[in-house]
Amino acid sequence: MKKYFILFLFVFSPLFAQGLKENTSSFFDESDVKEFILTGIMVQGEVEQPGIVEFSSLPIRNAPVKEYAAMNGKDKFIGAFYYSGYSLFDILTPKKVKKANETDFRPAVDLYVIVENDKGDKAVFSWGEIFYTKDNFQFLISKSVNAVNPSKLKMKWPLPAQPRLVCSRDVNNCRFIENPTKITVISFAGSFAKEKPKEIFSPEISVSYGSKSEVISDVKSSVEKRTYINIGYGHGMGYKGVKNIEGFLLKDVLINVFQFKDEEIGSSIVCVSAKDGYRATYSLSEILNRSDNEDFLLSERKDSKDDGRYTLYSAPDFFVDRNVRAVEKIQIINIK
Numbered sequence: 001m002k003k004y005f006i007l008f009l010f011v012f013s014p015l016f017a018q019g020l021k022e023n024t025s026s027f028f029d030e031s032d033v034k035e036f037i038l039t040g041i042m043v044q045g046e047v048e049q050p051g052i053v054e055f056s057s058l059p060i061r062n063a064p065v066k067e068y069a070a071m072n073g074k075d076k077f078i079g080a081f082y083y084s085g086y087s088l089f090d091i092l093t094p095k096k097v098k099k100a101n102e103t104d105f106r107p108a109v110d111l112y113v114i115v116e117n118d119k120g121d122k123a124v125f126s127w128g129e130i131f132y133t134k135d136n137f138q139f140l141i142s143k144s145v146n147a148v149n150p151s152k153l154k155m156k157w158p159l160p161a162q163p164r165l166v167c168s169r170d171v172n173n174c175r176f177i178e179n180p181t182k183i184t185v186i187s188f189a190g191s192f193a194k195e196k197p198k199e200i201f202s203p204e205i206s207v208s209y210g211s212k213s214e215v216i217s218d219v220k221s222s223v224e225k226r227t228y229i230n231i232g233y234g235h236g237m238g239y240k241g242v243k244n245i246e247g248f249l250l251k252d253v254l255i256n257v258f259q260f261k262d263e264e265i266g267s268s269i270v271c272v273s274a275k276d277g278y279r280a281t282y283s284l285s286e287i288l289n290r291s292d293n294e295d296f297l298l299s300e301r302k303d304s305k306d307d308g309r310y311t312l313y314s315a316p317d318f319f320v321d322r323n324v325r326a327v328e329k330i331q332i333i334n335i336k
Contacts, residue, residue, distance in 0.1 A: 031156070033146045036163035038086075041141070045185035046111070047095040053183075058090045061137040063168040064148065070172040070262050078173065079157030080148040083166050085140035088113065088130050091183065099187050104194055109280040109321050112269045114184045114335055115165055115177065122267045123165060123175035124335050126281045127185075132317045138168045141180060171291045174266030188269065190331060193277035200275045201308050202328040209258045209332040216257065219300065223252045226297060228315050235319045245313050247297030251288050258332070265289055268334045272312050272324045280314075280322040284332060292316070298327070 044050040063085075067078035097108055111127035125139065142164055147157040164178045204217040225248055232240030254260075260268075265284050273279035287296055294316040302309055308326020 031146045031149055033144050034159045035144045036142055038141065038143065038163055039179075039181070041091075041181055041183060043091065043095055043183045043185070045183075046097060046099050046187055047185050048098045049095065053086075053091050055086055055143075058086045060084050060143060061087045061090070061140055063138060063140050063166065065166050065168050067166075067173050067176065068171060070174075073262075081145050081157065081159070081166075082148055083140050083142045083168075084144045085142040085163075085166075087137040088115070088125065088139040088141075088183070089136040091141070092130065092185070095185070097185065101187050101189075105187075105192070105277065105279070107321065110188045110271065111185060112188065112281045112283070114182075114186065115180050116182050116184075117177050117179050118181050119178075121177040122335055123167075123177050124267050124269050124283050124285070125175075126269065126283045126286060128280060128314065128317060128322045129283060129286045132314070132319045132322055134316065134318045135169070140166050140168070142166055167285075169292055170285060170289050172262065172265075172289060174262060174289065175285055188271045188279065188281050188331075190271060190273070190279075192273055192279060193275060196276040200326040202275060202326055203309055205310055205327050205330060207254070207257050207330045207332075209260075210334065212258060214257045216253065219248050219253055219298070220256055223248045223256060225249075226295070228297065228313070230313065230315065232320050233318065234321060240320060245297055245299060245315070247299035247311075247313060250296040250298050250312065253298055254287065254330075254332075260284065260288065264334050264336070267336045268332055271329075271331045271333075272327055273329045273331070274308065274324055274326040275328050276326070278324060280312075280324055282314075282322070286316070290316070 038055055040052045042052055063083050065081050065083055069076045069078055108127055113125045114122055116122045145159055149156050162178045164176055165180050167175045204215050207214050227244055227246045230243050230245045265288055268284035270282045270284055271279055297313045297315055299311045299313055310327040312324040312327055314322035
């Protein structure tokens with residue numbers, strides 16, 4: 001009888017300890033957990049086998065989130081939470097891409113992802129911020145959540161009522177949508193060169209946002225400059241050396257040209273392209289709405305005929321594939 005009692009303690013005591021939240025150094029699991037029931041989510045678009053997501057086959061990821069709303073000029077801190085759920089990286093990894101424009105442009109860097117629900121709410125992500133970045137698991141569809149309450153204040157953050165898409169790196173919650181039902185993979189549509197021209201140098205950049213357009217020749221002196229140490233690594237050719245990259249903050253360059261509404265930042269896609277047809281997509285949110293200070297740099301070399309006057313460096317990425325040299329166009333489109 002004694003050995004069965006010892007076995008009982010061995011198996012179930014961790015559960016008791018977890019329920020009592022004893023013997024832990026973590027500040028993220030000190031409150032009750034709320035579980036969600038996830039319904040079917042369809043993956044469709046430019047993938048070989050569209051279909052419903054099989055959550056049972058996916059690993060569970062965790063992410064702390066400080067949720068902040070900045071909508072219509074009103075700022076509000078919603079709360080601090082610890083989410084568990086399924087990442088867009090894990091959901092999309094089994095889905096082999098079948099691009100509509102593969103004969104024109106094979107790399108996946110021009111893809112983007114639209115997550116939406118039955119209410120028509122949409123959140124846009126570039127393929128790169130899911131698959132090329134250093135942090136692959138920051139976008140979760142929540143399975144559970146608990147509040148990270150301040151220990152010295154008698155208050156509790158109210159928990160979300162429904163499962164939702166959360167983005168742990170975003171400053172404001174413009175891409176947090178409830179009950180996502182559909183994920184669409186799509187490549188950026190536009191007019192691009194199919195053959196490399198003799199000269200790719202472009203002395204200026206054409207920037208368009210919807211029906212508006214501007215030309216950038218000289219970046220304003222008020223735009224912040226930064227220098228990053230960059231270890232170049234391509235997923236095809238590997239190590240490319242270490243460089244000090246100096247450039248203007250792309251977010252400030254864009255803000256100086258256009259005004260963006262808070263509600264449009266989460267649903268807009270950006271395509272940066274060169275004369276030779278090379279292009280890459282970025283969500284407007286990953287450029288303007290990030291909290292990690294790993295910003296995209298627009299580097300200028302006025303005397304460079306090979307690389308072009310402006311080169312975009314994707315500093316947040318692990319791979320260099322979204323670097324675009326000889327930038328000619330920046331197109332911003334709102335998906336809604």
